[in-house]
Amino acid sequence: MATEAAHGAETVEHAAGTGLSFHPMDQFMIKPLFGDGAVGMFTITNATLWMFICILAIIAVMVLGTSRRAIIPSRSQSVAELAYGFIYKMVEDVTGKDGLKYFPYIMTLFMFIVFSNFLGLIPMSFTTTSHIAVTWVLALCVFLGVTILGFVKNGVHFLGLFWVTSAPLALRPILAVIEIISYFVRPVSHSIRLAGNVMAGHAVMKVFAGFAALAIVSPVSIVAITAIYGLEVLVAFIQAYVFTILTCVYLKDALHPAH
Amino acid sequence: MEGDIANLGQFIGAGLAGLGSGLAALGVGNVAANFLGGALRNPSAAASQTATLFIGIAFAEALGIFSFLVALLLMFAV
Numbered sequence: 001m002a003t004e005a006a007h008g009a010e011t012v013e014h015a016a017g018t019g020l021s022f023h024p025m026d027q028f029m030i031k032p033l034f035g036d037g038a039v040g041m042f043t044i045t046n047a048t049l050w051m052f053i054c055i056l057a058i059i060a061v062m063v064l065g066t067s068r069r070a071i072i073p074s075r076s077q078s079v080a081e082l083a084y085g086f087i088y089k090m091v092e093d094v095t096g097k098d099g100l101k102y103f104p105y106i107m108t109l110f111m112f113i114v115f116s117n118f119l120g121l122i123p124m125s126f127t128t129t130s131h132i133a134v135t136w137v138l139a140l141c142v143f144l145g146v147t148i149l150g151f152v153k154n155g156v157h158f159l160g161l162f163w164v165t166s167a168p169l170a171l172r173p174i175l176a177v178i179e180i181i182s183y184f185v186r187p188v189s190h191s192i193r194l195a196g197n198v199m200a201g202h203a204v205m206k207v208f209a210g211f212a213a214l215a216i217v218s219p220v221s222i223v224a225i226t227a228i229y230g231l232e233v234l235v236a237f238i239q240a241y242v243f244t245i246l247t248c249v250y251l252k253d254a255l256h257p258a259h
Numbered sequence: 260m261e262g263d264i265a266n267l268g269q270f271i272g273a274g275l276a277g278l279g280s281g282l283a284a285l286g287v288g289n290v291a292a293n294f295l296g297g298a299l300r301n302p303s304a305a306a307s308q309t310a311t312l313f314i315g316i317a318f319a320e321a322l323g324i325f326s327f328l329v330a331l332l333l334m335f336a337v
Contacts, residue, residue, distance in 0.1 A: 094310055189321040196324045242317045245310055 024206035028130055028199065047134075050126045054115045062111065083111065087244065094248035095255065102251055105145075109138065110244040117198060117236035121229070130199040132191060139191035142247050150254035161257040190246055197239045201232045269333045276330035283323020290315045 033044045062083075065076030073081060087107045091099055113129055120127025128134050150158040162179040164172060205228050211221040294312045298305035 090310065189324065192324050192328055193317065193321060196327050200327065238313070242313055245313055246317060249314060 022206065022210070024203040024210065027126070027202060027206060030131075046126045047128050047131065050116070050119060051128050054112065054119055054128065057115050057119065058111050083107075090245060091248055094245060095252045098255055099248065099251055106244055106247055106251075109142070109247060110240055113138070113194065113243055114237060114240035117240055118233075120198065120202070121232060121236060127198055127202060129194055130202060132195045135191040135195040136187070138194075138243075139187040142190065142250060143187040146247075146250045146254045149251070150257060153255060154257055158254070158257045161253060165258075186250065190243065194239050194243050197235055201228070201235055204228055205232065269337060273330040273333040276326045276333065279326025279329070280323045283320055283326070286319035286323070287316050290319050 030039055030045045030047050032039055033046060033049055037043070039045055061076055062080050065074070065080045068074070068077065070077060084107070087110050088100075088103060091103050091106055095102070116128045116134075119125055120130065150161070154160075162176045162183070164175045164179065167175050205225055208221045208224045208228065212218040212225075290312065294305075294308070294315075298308075
């Protein structure tokens with residue numbers, strides 16, 4: 001994202017005279033928390049900080065919230081139980097009974113994504129899932145895990161995923177090529193869907209905030225920011241849901257590769 | 260405004276890639292509209308199919324996101 005940061009800096013200079021002093025993409029810049037040094041492999045940055053906050057928040061809800069195990073649940077226990085039940089049912093519906101073995105992984109993915117999306121909606125915070133680097137690692141883990149699992153569970157029969165037996169024989173090689181391409185595009189679309197949606201939504205909010213520099217349009221832009229914020233709350237949840245449900249679909253493909 | 264003809268091409272290309280996002284919006288709208296049409300005919304079956312709805316939306320949206328990616332690549336990476 002170094003080029004992006006450079007581009008942002010250049011636009012800030014252009015806009016400095018007009019009272020508007022930020023670029024919509026500035027909010028995604030990774031900065032070291034301590035000092036102004038270069039960002040290296042182990043530098044503590046704002047991304048590190050917000051991932052840490054995200055994990056603390058998950059622990060607060062899921063571990064501390066359910067620690068009392070009350071018959072009549074408190075609010076945080078209800079939230080934890082609802083989230084657990086929601087993902088459990090989703091894995092059971094989409095992947096089937098034998099997919100429930102992988103429920104902890106899917107639950108972890110969902111909680112991490114949904115918490116970082118929602119924490120990113122706090123003004124002045126940093127959205128870790130808006131970076132393709134983060135979502136790419138999540139998607140790549142799913143892709144590699146599912147591929148290895150498919151070969152371990154089914155052996156060579158896993159390749160039947162690419163050989164569509166329900167199609168006429170002449171079409172099968174062509175379909176196999178298409179299936180292989182679409183299989184390898186999966187981690188790309190899986191990761192960019194999440195990062196793109198989150199990033200685009202946050203950038204749109206900043207663009208409307210930029211319009212507020214003009215006094216005449218500022219009421220309109222404040223109303224627009226409010227409306228888009230509401231939409232973003234929805235998107236933050238739906239994108240976490242979509243990421244998780246696609247993980248379940250890929251897992252189902254790995255466990256039952258026959259068409 | 261400084262820059263050369265390659266920059267001009269990048270920006271025009273990035274703008275054109277925006278068309279893809281709009282067309283993906285049509286696709287997503289089509290999925291949702293057909294789901295709603297089916298759901299109103301048979302509301303009892305609708306709840307069990309929301310997962311399918313989201314998967315369909317996700318696949319329709321993926322291609323729009325590829326065009327967004329093309330726009331980003333043109334703006335920042337090329």
